[in-house]
Amino acid sequence: MCRNVSIANILWFAILLFISSSSRGQSLGEGLDLFDIPPHFLKAAAPNLLLTFDDSDKMYRGYMPDILGTDSQHELHAAKSSHYNKLYYNPDKIYRPAKNHLGEFLPDADFYAALNNPFVIGGARLVTRASRGERINLASEYQLRWSISSPENIFAADGIPARATDDSDAMRNGAAYYYRYDPTLNTAQCIGTEQQKSLLDACYRYVELRAPQRRGDSDERGNFANWYQYHSLAILAAKTIASQLFSPEIIPSGVRLGRQTLGVQGFNSDNADLSHDVVRPLNSHQREKFYDWLYGIEQGRGGGLGNALVAAGNVLSSQGAASPYRQFPWRLNSAEEVSCRVSHHLMITNGYSLDGGSSLFQSPRLNEHLTLPDGRVYRPEGRNQAAGEETAALENLSLYYWASDLRADLENNVPPLYSQNHQDDTASYWDQRNDPASWQHMVTHVVSLGEADLERVATASRGKFIDAINSDTLETDLNTLASRFSSHRFGRSTALTDTTAALQGEVLYQAQFDDSGGHLVAL
Numbered sequence: 001m002c003r004n005v006s007i008a009n010i011l012w013f014a015i016l017l018f019i020s021s022s023s024r025g026q027s028l029g030e031g032l033d034l035f036d037i038p039p040h041f042l043k044a045a046a047p048n049l050l051l052t053f054d055d056s057d058k059m060y061r062g063y064m065p066d067i068l069g070t071d072s073q074h075e076l077h078a079a080k081s082s083h084y085n086k087l088y089y090n091p092d093k094i095y096r097p098a099k100n101h102l103g104e105f106l107p108d109a110d111f112y113a114a115l116n117n118p119f120v121i122g123g124a125r126l127v128t129r130a131s132r133g134e135r136i137n138l139a140s141e142y143q144l145r146w147s148i149s150s151p152e153n154i155f156a157a158d159g160i161p162a163r164a165t166d167d168s169d170a171m172r173n174g175a176a177y178y179y180r181y182d183p184t185l186n187t188a189q190c191i192g193t194e195q196q197k198s199l200l201d202a203c204y205r206y207v208e209l210r211a212p213q214r215r216g217d218s219d220e221r222g223n224f225a226n227w228y229q230y231h232s233l234a235i236l237a238a239k240t241i242a243s244q245l246f247s248p249e250i251i252p253s254g255v256r257l258g259r260q261t262l263g264v265q266g267f268n269s270d271n272a273d274l275s276h277d278v279v280r281p282l283n284s285h286q287r288e289k290f291y292d293w294l295y296g297i298e299q300g301r302g303g304g305l306g307n308a309l310v311a312a313g314n315v316l317s318s319q320g321a322a323s324p325y326r327q328f329p330w331r332l333n334s335a336e337e338v339s340c341r342v343s344h345h346l347m348i349t350n351g352y353s354l355d356g357g358s359s360l361f362q363s364p365r366l367n368e369h370l371t372l373p374d375g376r377v378y379r380p381e382g383r384n385q386a387a388g389e390e391t392a393a394l395e396n397l398s399l400y401y402w403a404s405d406l407r408a409d410l411e412n413n414v415p416p417l418y419s420q421n422h423q424d425d426t427a428s429y430w431d432q433r434n435d436p437a438s439w440q441h442m443v444t445h446v447v448s449l450g451e452a453d454l455e456r457v458a459t460a461s462r463g464k465f466i467d468a469i470n471s472d473t474l475e476t477d478l479n480t481l482a483s484r485f486s487s488h489r490f491g492r493s494t495a496l497t498d499t500t501a502a503l504q505g506e507v508l509y510q511a512q513f514d515d516s517g518g519h520l521v522a523l
Helices: 010-021 151-153 221-231 233-247 282-295 307-314 388-401 423-431 452-459 474-484
Strands: 049-052 176-183 205-206 256-261 343-350 443-448 463-465 500-504 505-512 517-520
Touching: 049 233, 049 307, 205 505, 221 233, 221 343, 233 343, 233 463, 233 474, 256 282, 256 307, 307 343, 343 452, 388 443, 388 452, 443 452, 443 474, 452 463, 463 474
Parallel strands: 049 256, 049 343, 343 443, 443 463
Antiparallel strands: 176 205, 500 505, 505 517
């Protein structure tokens, strides 16, 4: 249930006790326990967030779209240009390092000693093992990172030497390089449709990264080095993006996180041996453990996005000790369930591991009428099915876990979220940017590294889709996504009376609450 509790008088007493103890020379907050129950009616409890991280072998590639992996496509100039290969270095984009659990950016890469893999098992930190070839001089040793054959090889360059991919004499020195698409470069040979020209070598201009020739010349070597170290493979880009999204200034500590990979499916928050330990608040300790887990992910086997969606839906349908709606699901003696808790599922993927979707297909289908738990009737008229059987199956699964009451035994009082308002209430309800569902359901969001078809999977459940590779506003997009995890509820709140603040000298003390507990803040 969701409680309406007023403890203003108790808070006032606690503040007076604090001030009194401080005036006697005691340390700040010594002996003071702030109450964990906010003194207002919670619109919703802290949300559940289930993360699925793609660790499939296709994430260990340096190219996109998938067609680049056929024949000898890596020999094309297009393969070394962001115009066609969406994972390759884009000179018009600023590449930032990953973050640690404190929200601090990791060091910028060194162009003359860039790390092949900045993420290591056992800690959100950078290490160097020169004997294993973990660093590379991009001025003389650059290799095209195309496909990592095994997890161990991510520590080495494991690429295609520049001299083996092009006959240009300028490339024989092994310096870092890229190509810019320029259809005006050679009008005699750069001809045909836009698709045809995008594959012609004659339409690309070679750019080698070297030291600036004159004072004031731009030097993009640092940007290229950051791309190589943190973004040149899909797995590196995904970890970097996840590290930026889950930093404490973007996702608050009250969010209850569970996680899984495609290769090792099954959600847990901390202790994989405890079946009930599915989600935990992302406090400082849990956030550090999460970053250790994220940075230590290695290449997985098996699984698929369809299976991952079902695994998340099963978690949110669980009862008893495994229920994610319990107040403290990591404690077996915590029986109280909170019915107004919002639940999200986030998939970070390149979108190519779709297997499992069709075999796990569940009704309702997007092309069928269905009655929602609140009595509204979903009508599919005007909505086209996604192209491709596997993507269509994922879209249907996403709708299924949004349109179904996953816990019919709980009261339907999940607060709706309306970001787009229309004069017509019916139009607001069916606007896919809004989430009007009051029943226990799952909203699926997708951060994709280039597979745009997955946008339909997100919107089917009223979720958000981010094309992380092609976005020019990635930082803003990540913040917008993170806001969905707390928009259903009051965030860090203050009590609704003026008796929760007290002035001592020139300092005003304010009692504040979120779902991780009570806080006393000096304003």
